[in-house]
Amino acid sequence: MTSAVPGTLAAFLCFFSLTVNVPGALAQEATAGQPAAAAKPEKKLTEIKIGYLRAYAPQLALSVLDIPPRDEGVAGGNVAIADNNTTGSFLGQKFSLDVTEVKPDADVVPAFKDMIAKGNRYVVADLSARQLLSIADLARDNGILIFNAGATDDNLREEECRASIYHTIPTRSMLADGLAQYLIWKQWRRWVLIYGSHERDQLFAEALRRAATRFGGEIVGEKLFEDTGTARRTDSGVVQIQRQMPVFTQDLPEHDVLLVADESEVFGTYVPFRTWTPRPVAGTAGLTPSAWHPAGEQWGGTQIQNRFAKANGRRMVSKDMAAWTAVRILGEAATRTQGADPGKMADFIRSDDFSIAAFKGQKLTFRKWNQQLRQPIFLGDTRSVVSTSPQEGFLHQVSELDTLGIDEPETRCVLK
């Protein structure tokens, strides 16, 4: 792919900024609801093709309100494409998103190879850790950058970190730390933990245990909630749950907060208001940490929320924001490097000059040691944002955002 930026523009390039002189009317790319200006094809469009590789199967949830939207993540990517194209119209750049879906347990290598063959140099991935690792080396050998917008696994940023993968979705440890800081700020220090029996539930439980140790919480009791394979919904289910959950939580020691680790949607939603003692619930139910909140309006958030809702007819969720951010990062790289050269764009993303604005109150940057995007964590219930972490008073010598998740001195990542 070659840059189609006229050579005269190179003269305007300076280190931090550049000026682009575009005479006359500008071609506005198809942005919904916007009157198109008269297009003058006076410059050749530079195309920037982004692949979106996604593991998808319909999922159930304990509450119908929690069933993931069919286009979760992809919708965010598309909004960012429209944003990039509005900016691109001033610079002669055109972005596209090429979405491929595979099954959650499928071999993704053929689909990934297809994407490369079609000329995608950047791939936003919403895949399992195993699937991501299966394409990481292929990406490296072909000069492809992968943006992980789906997998929260810490090990993808630690033992199994890869130079070809950038992460825009926060890790479980970042989420757990964000929650723990708030509970400590509230001085609710004694926690009990109920965790599910699936691997991802246990990984989040482990992140919560680590957060307790890190910030001075105490887990005074733990309990496993075994998934015995019950149906998630039955007509008379509520009657039994109302009787079962108090009994299940009856023998827990005295505590301030009950933590739930149930990413698998087996029991977590059933915990709040049904416990033996009246205590707040947090974790995957109750007060929940996330990369984004559908009701967040702070820091200009209203604008992206309105834009997203208008385009998609639903509210924006965390995975949408992670995908939006990934695609916007590529847009920013194309703007700042004045072209579509994958090498130059990658260099920019890796450089000290890189930062991205994503409606989180401050610039976001990548942790150089494992390529995780630093970001505040939202804490909310189903209806509203309660707080955002890092909390006041949790200090750090580099960035307060590095109080969330595994920090540089502790990392086991060696990028390769």
Add this chain to the structure above:
Amino acid sequence: MQRRACALAIVASGFMAGPASAYMAYVSNEKDNTMTVVDTATMQVMKTVNVGQRPRGITISHDGKQIYLCASDDDSIEVIDTATLEIVDTLPSGPDPELFVLSPDGKTLYVANEDDNLVTVIDIEGKKVLAEIPVGVEPEGMGVSPDGKTMVNTSETTNMAHFIDTSTHEITDNVLVDARPRFVEFTPDGKQAWVSAEIGGTVSVIDNQTREVVQKITFEVAGLRAESIQPVGVRITADGKKAYVALGPANRVAVINTQTYEVEKYVLVGQRVWQLAFTPDQKTIISTNGVSNDITFIDVATDEPVQSVTVGALPWGVVVSPK
């Protein structure tokens, strides 16, 4: 979204203007849908006026008779009579108006419509939209050159300053600046446009002839993290010698020597300072401090904070009546 701009108007029948020499500062309070009127001589709140929903951008006609106020959630611009403090009219603004600028001849408003990537040009007298200009993503900052020939809009996600010819309503230049550009201020001689970048943490000085960034001003406050320094409002003294930049959650206003571009002082004001306005005699500059719900009067001669005055909830913008 419903339009119920005028429904909330309250007749401010008891309002009396202060002494003839005094100026009035008008502060838009984003959170509680009010506008606070403050006498700049006594630094006392004279009146609180109910306005439309989510008032943000605020400016005043050159004769001082009318205030224009962006009621963002009502999708309208309210016209407030300064004598009665009543909302007397609304202007068509396009959706979600946030910030605007009045042309030097006082006839035209240039409005940034955040949600639709548009700048709307409004003829005030005719109450009609003259043009809608497609710009970058999330238009916000609006500035106009003293000769009225050039209007500049900043787009917060595109990160550009769009220079627009006011006679043709066409973009002539797009200048890339740092992340989330929030505000544009021309120097009094019209030679430069200063553009703040909230997330980038910088102010870009753009030459209005070459349309190139000639200087990038950065800020550093001992004991404060770089991320908390978020430049928003910019004002330049009439003699062109000093620039004031509101630094958001850094809770300070930077005072910059426009000859050297050096920050000469950081004035501690209230929390999350966003917008600024001079009194017409240029003796005082007033800052809006959103999180602490107050405004701060700064003495321009000494650059010392004189007094803070509590206004409404989340004060956003401020304008001072002309003499």
